[in-house]
Structures are given as structure tokens and as C-alpha cells.
Amino acid sequence: MFREEVLAISVLYEMLPTLLNFTLAFGAVTAIAAMGGVIAERSGVINIALEGIMRIGAFTSVTAAYFWGYHFSNDPIFFELSPWIGLLAAILGGALAGLLHAYICVTWKGNQIVNGVAINIFSYGGMTYLLMQIFGTAGHSPPVPLAFANRPIVIPWIDPYSFLGKVLWQQTVFTYIALVLPILLYLFLFETTWGLRLRAVGEHPRAADTLGINVFKSRYFAVIVSGVLAGIAGANISLGISNLFTIHVPAGGGFIALAAMIFGKWNPLGALGASFFFAFFRALEVAIAVSFPALLAYIPRGVFLATPYLLTILVLAGFVGRAVPPQAIGQPYEKG
Numbered sequence: 001m002f003r004e005e006v007l008a009i010s011v012l013y014e015m016l017p018t019l020l021n022f023t024l025a026f027g028a029v030t031a032i033a034a035m036g037g038v039i040a041e042r043s044g045v046i047n048i049a050l051e052g053i054m055r056i057g058a059f060t061s062v063t064a065a066y067f068w069g070y071h072f073s074n075d076p077i078f079f080e081l082s083p084w085i086g087l088l089a090a091i092l093g094g095a096l097a098g099l100l101h102a103y104i105c106v107t108w109k110g111n112q113i114v115n116g117v118a119i120n121i122f123s124y125g126g127m128t129y130l131l132m133q134i135f136g137t138a139g140h141s142p143p144v145p146l147a148f149a150n151r152p153i154v155i156p157w158i159d160p161y162s163f164l165g166k167v168l169w170q171q172t173v174f175t176y177i178a179l180v181l182p183i184l185l186y187l188f189l190f191e192t193t194w195g196l197r198l199r200a201v202g203e204h205p206r207a208a209d210t211l212g213i214n215v216f217k218s219r220y221f222a223v224i225v226s227g228v229l230a231g232i233a234g235a236n237i238s239l240g241i242s243n244l245f246t247i248h249v250p251a252g253g254g255f256i257a258l259a260a261m262i263f264g265k266w267n268p269l270g271a272l273g274a275s276f277f278f279a280f281f282r283a284l285e286v287a288i289a290v291s292f293p294a295l296l297a298y299i300p301r302g303v304f305l306a307t308p309y310l311l312t313i314l315v316l317a318g319f320v321g322r323a324v325p326p327q328a329i330g331q332p333y334e335k336g
Contacts, residue, residue: 027279030278032178033054033229034271034272034275035229037257041326042189042266042326044203048255049116050230055249056234061090061231064088065086065089096227101227106333124247139247144239148172174232178275186268203327203328205328237250252305263278
């Protein structure tokens, strides 16, 4: 009996680096996108288009990195820039998608939820069409010559074969962006005058307007930044975790990010914690598949997929704390 317990502990210990590795990798995607949701909704604009904008970011990043990489395949210096060019393309694609969402919802006062759904649908159809036109394939793009997944961040003072090394030596730049970004966003929202003005626009836009705050510019800024962050999150999937684009990306990742935002109560640090908490369950599925593949036959896959949404419902219902959104969220502003 003692031998079996020791063996079980040994196997679990071997599984732990894989679990933590994928928790950080998956959590980074959710956290970056969730920050986009936080800043948009703090300004009073609902952005359920995160899913679609992530898909746009994933596609544009792969397309740019692919063609740049092959064009400069004989020039080592420019070749090494290809994933960064892909990231830049994702930022631009996300910014344009955010600008479109802001233009329709802020300027034309369109229904924010309907427009978000429209962007999600357009991104699927549009990227499917462009995938066929550019790469001649229907389901996925060819692999890019060089991705961030091929260039994890190396920490020289940590032994790559140690427990910590097995976790951290597999991480890309996106993981560290995801860890730093929520802190910066928290400081911006709660410790700066600009952040206070942005939150005022999301809570009481008429009072903010009376005080001289430009409601429209504030919301435009927030929604465009939201698009940029969603684009980066999409690039994380296609260049940081994988090295190609598939049409099903982000596979509900945008909605998981919204769930993390709500679970974190529209607070950047809370959303960060929720992102990695949710990612743990997805990583657990991967870790079990690697270490105990036979066990998955007895665990419905839906358990791992449904957990973040179930926890979010509990938050909204008030069973796990109380989540109160900004008062003016979803309300178009009419300048009086």
C-alpha cells in the first residue's frame, strides 16, 4: 500500500510541471483578452466581440509572419523579426476591429451586443474566405517559418531541468505580458487622473461630460485599446502556443475572457486571477491526457469546458461574492 502511495505521489509530481506550464500558457491568452474587456466595459461599452477580434488577430499575425519569414528566409536578422511583425499585424488588425466597434456603438449608438455578435460572425466568415484566397486552404494555414512558440524566454540562472525550469523555460513573451499588463491597467484605472475619468464615463457619462470629460473620445480610446489587446491575445494563440492559424481559433476563448472579467468583478487584478484559475481546469485536462490518458475515458470533456461559465453564473447570481458592472454599461450616450 505504501509503495502504491509513493508511486502515485511521484506520478503527480511529474505531472505538476506540465500542469503549471499549460496553466500559464492558457491563462496568458485569457488574461490579455480579459484586460481588453475590462477597459472597454469600464468606459461603458460592452465588447462581446473579443472572440471575433481574437480570431482576426490570430489570422493577421500568422499571415504577416508567414510572408515576412519566407521573404527574408535568407536574411537572419530580418527573419528573426517575423513573429514580431506578426504581432504588429495583430495589433493593427485588433485596433481596426475595435475602431469599427467604437464607430458603430459610440458614434452611431448601435446596439453593442448585436454589433459584437456581428463582428464575431463576420470574423469567422471573413477569415475563412481570406484563408482560402491567400493560402488556398479551408481549415488552417501553413505553419509559419518562425513563431514565438519556437523562441521561449530563456532564464539563464534557472536550470532548465529543474522543477521551475520545466515550467518557466517553456513560456513565451506573452506570459510575461499577461503578468505585467493587469498591474499596469490597475494603476492606470485606479491611480491616475485619466483612469478616473474613464471610469467616470462608464459610471455616469452625463456627470463626466458636465465636468468637461469628452465621453466619446474616452470610449473610443477604451474600445480601440480593447481591440488591440484582443488582437494580441489572438496572436498569442497562433504564434505563442501554436505556429499556425486554424479557423476555429480562439474556440470560445473570447467568451472565457469575458467570464474572467465578470468573475474578477471588472478589476484587472481580479480578472488576472480568474484567468489563471479558469486556465487551470483546461490545463488539467491536458496534464491528465499526458500523464493519465486512460483516466479521460471516465471524465466527460464538458466538465473542463463548462467550469468557467458555471463559476461565472454563480458570481452573477451572488453565490460567490457580488459582481456589480459599471452603471452606464451598454448605454449609448446622447449629448444633451
